[in-house]
Amino acid sequence: MEDKKIDALIIGAGHNGLVCAYYLAKAGLNVHIFERRHIVGGAAVTEEFHPGFRNSVASYTVSLLNPQVISDMKLKEYGLSVVKRPISNFLPINDTNYLKLGGGLERTQAEFRKFSEKDANRLPDYYDRIEAVADVLRDLSIKTPPNPKQGIKALMGAALQAWPIIKKGNQVHKDVYDLFTKSARSFLDSWFENEHIKAAFGFDAIVGNYASPNTPGSAYVLLHHVFGEVDGEKGAWGHAIGGMGAITQAMQQACMDVGVKITTNAPVKKVMVDNKKVTGIHLENGDEVNASKVISNVNPTLLYKKLIDQNDLDEEFNRSMDGYKSGSGTFRMNVALSELPDFTSLLGKDVGEHHQCGIVIAPTLDYMDQAFIDAKNYGW
Numbered sequence: 001m002e003d004k005k006i007d008a009l010i011i012g013a014g015h016n017g018l019v020c021a022y023y024l025a026k027a028g029l030n031v032h033i034f035e036r037r038h039i040v041g042g043a044a045v046t047e048e049f050h051p052g053f054r055n056s057v058a059s060y061t062v063s064l065l066n067p068q069v070i071s072d073m074k075l076k077e078y079g080l081s082v083v084k085r086p087i088s089n090f091l092p093i094n095d096t097n098y099l100k101l102g103g104g105l106e107r108t109q110a111e112f113r114k115f116s117e118k119d120a121n122r123l124p125d126y127y128d129r130i131e132a133v134a135d136v137l138r139d140l141s142i143k144t145p146p147n148p149k150q151g152i153k154a155l156m157g158a159a160l161q162a163w164p165i166i167k168k169g170n171q172v173h174k175d176v177y178d179l180f181t182k183s184a185r186s187f188l189d190s191w192f193e194n195e196h197i198k199a200a201f202g203f204d205a206i207v208g209n210y211a212s213p214n215t216p217g218s219a220y221v222l223l224h225h226v227f228g229e230v231d232g233e234k235g236a237w238g239h240a241i242g243g244m245g246a247i248t249q250a251m252q253q254a255c256m257d258v259g260v261k262i263t264t265n266a267p268v269k270k271v272m273v274d275n276k277k278v279t280g281i282h283l284e285n286g287d288e289v290n291a292s293k294v295i296s297n298v299n300p301t302l303l304y305k306k307l308i309d310q311n312d313l314d315e316e317f318n319r320s321m322d323g324y325k326s327g328s329g330t331f332r333m334n335v336a337l338s339e340l341p342d343f344t345s346l347l348g349k350d351v352g353e354h355h356q357c358g359i360v361i362a363p364t365l366d367y368m369d370q371a372f373i374d375a376k377n378y379g380w
Contacts (some may be wrong), residue, residue: 009281011307014042017297020252022073025258031262032291033085034281036267039245040091040252042297046245049334056244057334061358063228063237065247066142077353078250082238084230086353089203090346093196093363098345100354101200116194126191131234133175136168141227152242167311183212185365187219195364200370203360205374210329212280212372213365239302271303273312299325331380 008024010017011037018233019032029221039045043058070076088102100111105124112120178187184205188198202213204225211218241248252262270282271294280290296303304313304321313321341359342349362368 001256006030006289007297008032008293009034009289010295010297010298011271011281011303012036012042013040013248013264014264014297015044015248015251017295018248018255018297019069019073021260021262022251022255022258024048025255025260026072029293030328031255031260032289033262034266034268034283034289035256035262038264040262040264041245041248042248044244046243047316050336053334054243055334056240059244060334061237062240062244062247063225063230063235065228067229067232068142072304073251073254075250075254076246078253079242081241081247084228084233084236085237085239085357087357088237089200089358089360090331090354091196091200091203091363092343092345092359097196098343098354099196099200100357102357105325112194112197115196115378116192119194119197122191125291126351129171129175130170132172134223136172137176137223138227147213179223182219183214183216184218184222184348185213185369187212187222188365195366199362199364200360202365203256203358203362204266206368206372207358210327210372210375212369214369226359227299247266268307270309271307276312299326300324302308331375353364 007029008031009023010021010031010033013033017035021033024076025031030264033040039047045057046054047057048054070080086103087100087107091101091102093099097114099115101108104125107121109120124249146161170370172326178190184202185198190202192198192201201222205211205213205218205221207221209218209221226235228235228237230238242249255262260278261316267284268281269284271284272280272288272290279292279293280288282288300321303322304317310318323354340349340351346352348352362371
């Protein structure tokens with residue numbers, strides 16, 4: 001198989017690959033995606049995990065999908081519907097106590113007052129400070145990062161991109177530094193006194209992250225969780241009707257309608273390189289596909305250690321990839337329940353808002369830390 005008319009070839013039809021394909025096609029390029037599996041979506045898929053039961057089998061909530069992408073790709077017109085969680089998280093603490101996080105500032109403050117008046121009063125300032133940093137970094141995250149190979153030009157570009165942070169003043173500078181260097185525990189200790197309230201926030205620092213709340217740098221993930229939005233509400237999270245696969249199915253249709261070709265069941269065996277220039281791919285079925293541009297939507301270890309011949313890469317780059325760590329950050333289990341959970345601290349099997357949010361079985365930061373230690377020492 002050979003198609004010399006392909007301008008851009010994309011390995012992998014995850015959501016990032018689909019978004020990339022859409023914008024390239026809108027720019028006038030002839031784009032072809034090759035996907036190993038029988039469906040598109042990568043981790044954003046809805047599949048049957050047990051006969052008669054379907055759900056989002058990997059990623060499971062929506063917030064970090066950029067609203068500009070939703071608008072540009074017209075995903076709502078292709079059927080995407082996202083509903084906001086009524087609250088963010090529910091922490092059953094013991095047989096009589098629980099804590100709900102989210103649903104508005106006043107509601108969350110009322111919940112906090114069950115445990116600490118001081119923490120409830122500090123909450124508005126905490127949100128304001130986190131949001132001030134998030135606003136700056138949210139804009140920065142969609143800009144093209146400077147290329148170090150450009151030397152002085154790259155340094156000038158980095159300075160320009162950092163200017164929004166610089167002009168914010170010393171308080172934002174300090175908060176950025178603290179969030180990127182401190183542990184979640186250290187950062188939360190500086191704000192709150194109650195252990196359950198710290199746990200309500202601390203879970204966001206370790207979910208999907210193979211780390212303890214005591215791990216240096218884990219405070220950043222607190223910031224990560226307020227980056228996104230749902231229907232214009234910053235920091236909100238929601239559920240896609242039909243599961244996460246509804247997002248990528250809408251993306252697939254948007255791509256096809258602008259001329260993107262998508263081939264599934266087409267695992268890539270090798271990326272072809274000629275004189276340090278990528279020229280196309282070899283598929284596992286023996287077909288060869290040429291393209292003037294090849295884009296990867298697979299993880300760096302797979303790309304640089306398996307798909308590209310080591311002799312086609314710089315020695316220093318190969319050395320850096322030898323030390324690149326790529327592993328699972330979570331254990332994910334999909335289960336079918338015969339009925340809704342009936343918590344001793346909040347009785348009732350009828351659908352409640354606490355059934356429609358994150359249910360966190362981790363009442364303290366110490367509990368989370370011990371869970372990490374157990375996972376590290378004994379495995380999942």
